[in-house]
Amino acid sequence: MSDLLERLRGRGWRMTAQRRVVAEVLDGEHVHLTADEVHARAVAKLPEISRATVYNTLGELVSLGEVLEVATDRRAKRYDPNAHRPHQHLVCARCGAIRDVHPTGNPLSDLPDSERFGFAVSDVEVTYRGICPSCAAA
Amino acid sequence: MSDLLERLRGRGWRMTAQRRVVAEVLDGEHVHLTADEVHARAVAKLPEISRATVYNTLGELVSLGEVLEVATDRRAKRYDPNAHRPHQHLVCARCGAIRDVHPTGNPLSDLPDSERFGFAVSDVEVTYRGICPSCAAA
DNA sequence: TAGCCAAGTCAGACATTGTCTAAGTCAGGT
């Protein structure tokens, strides 16, 4: 995903060492990191990067639609680099592990007009919860 | 819902003024209050009630299954007294208004086995997002 | 290549939401 860096440059992003590092962290592991985890990994590559910059950069990536915010629990937001293919999340109720999943059908069509109360409904988030195999084994 | 007080007594709850007030607040308005809003309304009826007690009591009501926690944004949790009829939520992306909705179909059946990764999936939360009529008008 | 300056970064204070602690209070059984 050095594509990502290209796209950002194309959108007029000023390229700095800090932004490159944050983008690389997200690119490097296709997991769902919290802001603090992103910060920790970024510090490993660029020790003087600050928390504020990581938050700012993540916020910008979200605004640009390059990264998704995921809030599967009430703890820290997580950042999902898989922003270009619609998907939902499956979360382990015990350990918090998160998987991207692709349900069949369109959940939007399950909400009849009579249940929309005049809202212009544009989006739906689905979070499946259960116990993951390793927690079930333990 | 003085039913609620009955049910709680039946479950061996020690009945205190504080718990009664919290239960009354939730009963009184079928909206989705945050813990702080519950606290504010509780203080109006019982000035010396503490924040900790409100949090404790809400937590107990949730454990007992009498109230649901709703996390439609990354701000404060909200508490939904409508715990006895399964439903999902429709949220205004602009003002945060929340409505209970009842989609057709069962979203659980939209997740094929091949997308369950060995999880024992037991629950699903759906949050619809859109613009409510009054925000659309403004 | 040098100089400029708005965009970007920084450390750390602050805000919000929620949890914990230790001491005091009270509901309800005897």
Next chain:
DNA sequence: ACCTGACTTAGACAATGTCTGACTTGGCTA
């Protein structure tokens, strides 16, 4: 009425995120 453990309290603490105001720098211009 009295006891006792459950309940409540004020406030400290914790986790996450936002803001501020001074400093730094990417990349344009010449």
